[in-house]
Amino acid sequence: MHKLLSEKIDKEVLLLGNEAIARGAVEAGVGFATTYPGTPSSELSLNLFQISQETDLYFEYSTNEKVALEVAAAAANSGVRTMCMMKHVGLNVAADPLVTLAYIGVTAGLVILTADDPAMFSSQNEHDNRYYGKLAGLPVLEPSSVEEAKEMTRVAFELSETLGEPVLLRTTTRINHSSAFVTLKEMKTPIPTGNFVPNPMGYVTVPAVSRKLHVKLLENLAKAAALSDASDLNFTVGDGTLGVICNGVSYLYARDAVQDLGLEGQVKILRIGFSNPMPEWMIKDFINGCQKVLVIEEGEPVMEEAVKAFAQEACETLPIKGKADDLFSRLSEFDPAMVRENMARFFDIPYTPASSVEKQGLPEIPQRPPNLCSGCSHRATFYEIKKAAKGMDAMFPSDIGCYTLGFLPPLSMGDFVLCMGASVSSACGFSRATNKKVVAFIGDSTFFHSGITGLVNAVFNNHNFTLVILDNGITAMTGHQPNPGVDMEQMNFPGYTSISIEKVVRSLGVGHVTLIKPFKVKKSIAAIEEALAFEGVSVIISQEPCALHAKGLKLLKPRAFTVTDKCLDHRDCINEIACPSFYLDNGRVHIDADTCVGCAVCAQICPENAIMPLKKK
Amino acid sequence: METTRLIVVAVGGQGNLLASKVLGEAALLDGVPVRMSEIHGMAQRGGVVESAIVFGDAESTIISDGEADILLGFEPSEVVRAMGRCNARTRVITNTAPLRPFTVAIGQGVYPDVDEMMSLVRERVADLIAIDALALARQAGSPMTMNIVLLGALIASGALGLSRASVEKAITLRAKKAFVEMNLNAFRLGEGAVATA
Numbered sequence: 173m174h175k176l177l178s179e180k181i182d183k184e185v186l187l188l189g190n191e192a193i194a195r196g197a198v199e200a201g202v203g204f205a206t207t208y209p210g211t212p213s214s215e216l217s218l219n220l221f222q223i224s225q226e227t228d229l230y231f232e233y234s235t236n237e238k239v240a241l242e243v244a245a246a247a248a249n250s251g252v253r254t255m256c257m258m259k260h261v262g263l264n265v266a267a268d269p270l271v272t273l274a275y276i277g278v279t280a281g282l283v284i285l286t287a288d289d290p291a292m293f294s295s296q297n298e299h300d301n302r303y304y305g306k307l308a309g310l311p312v313l314e315p316s317s318v319e320e321a322k323e324m325t326r327v328a329f330e331l332s333e334t335l336g337e338p339v340l341l342r343t344t345t346r347i348n349h350s351s352a353f354v355t356l357k358e359m360k361t362p363i364p365t366g367n368f369v370p371n372p373m374g375y376v377t378v379p380a381v382s383r384k385l386h387v388k389l390l391e392n393l394a395k396a397a398a399l400s401d402a403s404d405l406n407f408t409v410g411d412g413t414l415g416v417i418c419n420g421v422s423y424l425y426a427r428d429a430v431q432d433l434g435l436e437g438q439v440k441i442l443r444i445g446f447s448n449p450m451p452e453w454m455i456k457d458f459i460n461g462c463q464k465v466l467v468i469e470e471g472e473p474v475m476e477e478a479v480k481a482f483a484q485e486a487c488e489t490l491p492i493k494g495k496a497d498d499l500f501s502r503l504s505e506f507d508p509a510m511v512r513e514n515m516a517r518f519f520d521i522p523y524t525p526a527s528s529v530e531k532q533g534l535p536e537i538p539q540r541p542p543n544l545c546s547g548c549s550h551r552a553t554f555y556e557i558k559k560a561a562k563g564m565d566a567m568f569p570s571d572i573g574c575y576t577l578g579f580l581p582p583l584s585m586g587d588f589v590l591c592m593g594a595s596v597s598s599a600c601g602f603s604r605a606t607n608k609k610v611v612a613f614i615g616d617s618t619f620f621h622s623g624i625t626g627l628v629n630a631v632f633n634n635h636n637f638t639l640v641i642l643d644n645g646i647t648a649m650t651g652h653q654p655n656p657g658v659d660m661e662q663m664n665f666p667g668y669t670s671i672s673i674e675k676v677v678r679s680l681g682v683g684h685v686t687l688i689k690p691f692k693v694k695k696s697i698a699a700i701e702e703a704l705a706f707e708g709v710s711v712i713i714s715q716e717p718c719a720l721h722a723k724g725l726k727l728l729k730p731r732a733f734t735v736t737d738k739c740l741d742h743r744d745c746i747n748e749i750a751c752p753s754f755y756l757d758n759g760r761v762h763i764d765a766d767t768c769v770g771c772a773v774c775a776q777i778c779p780e781n782a783i784m785p786l787k788k789k
Numbered sequence: 790m791e792t793t794r795l796i797v798v799a800v801g802g803q804g805n806l807l808a809s810k811v812l813g814e815a816a817l818l819d820g821v822p823v824r825m826s827e828i829h830g831m832a833q834r835g836g837v838v839e840s841a842i843v844f845g846d847a848e849s850t851i852i853s854d855g856e857a858d859i860l861l862g863f864e865p866s867e868v869v870r871a872m873g874r875c876n877a878r879t880r881v882i883t884n885t886a887p888l889r890p891f892t893v894a895i896g897q898g899v900y901p902d903v904d905e906m907m908s909l910v911r912e913r914v915a916d917l918i919a920i921d922a923l924a925l926a927r928q929a930g931s932p933m934t935m936n937i938v939l940l941g942a943l944i945a946s947g948a949l950g951l952s953r954a955s956v957e958k959a960i961t962l963r964a965k966k967a968f969v970e971m972n973l974n975a976f977r978l979g980e981g982a983v984a985t986a
Binding site: 184186293317318345346349350351352353421423424425427428507508509510525526527528529530531533534535536537538539540541542543545581582746747750752754755756761766 | 800801809810813814817822823824825826827828835836837847848849850851852853854855856866867869870872873874875876877879889890891892893894895897898899900901905906909913914932
């Protein structure tokens with residue numbers, strides 16, 4: 173049985189934030205769940221996928237976030253409690269359905285989980301998705317802790333049904349990837365099917381209908397404002413004339429700061445958990461009687477601007493500050509010391525920060541950047557493209573996935589990364605706007621997510637570039653989730669239809685299509701040279717399973733290679749492909765037999781043929 | 790309850806997440822409040838991984854620079870890289886077996902001498918326990934048990950107020966059944982290394 177289906181009610185268990193949210197959804201009786209995986213939300217989807225194998229919950233990995241939300245919108249308007257999960261940038265992809273779905277509303281609870289990533293641990297930007305609540309006119313809930321994340325998920329379903337609107341549950345990496353003890357509560361039985369009651373005047377968003385629906389949305393937003401003002405997700409702790417208004421993890425740092433600075437009895441904290449609409453009367457009441465108010469929120473000054481506007485209405489003239497050069501930044505994430513220091517500064521409290529040990533005199537430690545794994549097929553493909561494009565004035569747009577790491581030297585394959593799918597569309601633009609040979613990279617999952625539309629554009633508009641589809645048969649970066657190209661039978665999941673990337677590409681009328689097996693180095697380079705010479709849109713599909721995934725499925729039996737005495741120390745192996753299984757010892761090149769999987773790419777490029785399979789002892 | 794802030798630094802794949810979970814589970818058994826934070830995703834592809842574990846009454850799940858009470862290092866050069874997390878009262882427990890970054894192989898930087906690194910760390914912090922946890926893990930049956938060897942050293946150091954019984958129980962709860970004995974053995978070897986150090 174899946175650990176999140178435990179019936180030990182009232183038992184405390186150690187859960188990751190994403191597990192706690194999954195359990196909260198199960199306790200709420202979620203019947204339908206859709207997602208496109210993205211860090212920091214990925215484990216939430218994975219757990220619901222696993223749970224769906226054991227219960228009536230319907231779960232799907234959708235093609236992209238827009239699709240996921242549209243599938244979810246249908247379920248939630250068929251009376252089924254639904255959850256739709258994505259990382260923050262995913263909600264940009266789903267923004268189109270989001271905004272109009274707010275007009276339509278839902279007949280059963282729909283919780284849209286958006287996992288923001290302040291500090292960009294694994295994202296291309298750190299934008300603040302609370303603005304989507306304001307943009308779409310939807311309620312936003314924000315937990316401060318792992319324990320609360322579970323409870324709030326349940327509350328979010330109830331709130332969604334009370335209002336007949338989707339609810340945005342907004343987390344940050346430090347909620348998704350923190351662990352704490354969580355108390356298990358009763359689970360509701362999931363009901364994955366319901367009934368759709370046709371009502372064209374409520375569902376068919378032609379202008380005449382939408383004008384009425386917008387009126388309804390504003391009425392719902394007014395109801396949401398009243399609920400926010402009465403919600404126990406917004407609460408005050410402590411007492412004093414110095415005010416702190418905060419949300420999310422900032423609340424934890426503020427609580428610790430008050431204790432560390434000994435400010436009990438002087439500082440009161442208003443924690444906002446229901447942050448759109450903001451609780452107007454609660455805030456006006458809170459600031460009345462405060463000398464100063466400090467707003468502590470990561471990201472943008474969303475609450476700060478609201479608090480200042482409420483203060484103006486209430487004719488309060490006290491200092492209210494949050495984002496400022498000498499206080500909090502819009503950049504990155506906060507930490508306990510930063511909050512403590514800024515609180516002390518703003519409230520004029522003496523404070524000496526902890527001093528770190530002396531760093532002077534410590535040796536410089538070599539960098540340890542993330543790297544493509546040993547035996548990663550992307551490394552081979554990048555090497556071969558580099559060889560085939562040698563001497564060309566070429567540039568290389570890339571995309572979002574493990575292969576983004578190919579931009580690092582010595583491979584240095586990646587000149588422009590924008591967002592999911594943009595390698596293909598930006599290649600259209602670069603090939604027109606420059607005289608360079610353009611070679612773009614995209615992974616299999618990203619191709620299905622939003623690369624196909626760019627390729628359609630390329631064929632229609634007769635662009636001139638080469639697209640390399642790095643097909644490793646899985647969505648690797650986020651932890652090996654399926655995508656439409658994956659052979660699900662192989663993983664013992666029946667009931668899916670796998671889609672051939674080659675057939676899709678050929679059916680679009682691409683002028684030149686090549687399939688390569690990247691571990692066959694010479695053959696691949698020759699095929700790539702031919703594709704690069706083609707005028708028009710050419711596509712190279714590089715097929716080789718992700719080594720990590722194949723090892724996990726026991727499809728790959730590692731067969732380590734070794735550097736024999738024939739080695740004359742050219743070091744092409746380490747200088748050109750940079751496989752992490754190589755190391756130097758006493759100035760000689762060696763291969764770590766524990767990590768080498770035996771892709772044999774290094775053996776094929778060694779000028780002395782000095783790299784051979786390791787003989788089994 | 791007194792707050793103890795523990796930072797674990799490791800390289801992706803060294804098993805620091807399991808080690809953190811064992812400590813979390815042991816804290817529950819001992820009735821000690823615990824919160825922890827870790828980073829997944831791109832950093833796991835052979836990069837530096839760091840977990841923060843906060844025991845006691847604090848609410849925060851992360852630890853600011855200069856505020857670690859204990860630093861548990863899985864790799865000696867990563868301990869030096871993480872020195873900014875420590876203050877003069879920090880206790881450091883580390884494995885001394887190096888895992889050289891790939892950048893060294895391609896000539897971007899030099900891996901410092903381990904003994905020299907350890908003495909520079911020792912000068913700066915309250916105390917340092919440096920053991921070859923990898924060798925002990927091999928002795929226990931698998932290099933994969935290095936994380937548990939280090940937990941043994943951590944508990945034996947007395948830096949953390951968790952009972953050894955709870956940690957042993959947490960190991961039996963969290964490790965795969967076939968590997969429980971090996972891991973318990975690793976734990977005891979880690980404890981023993983501190984006793985004789």
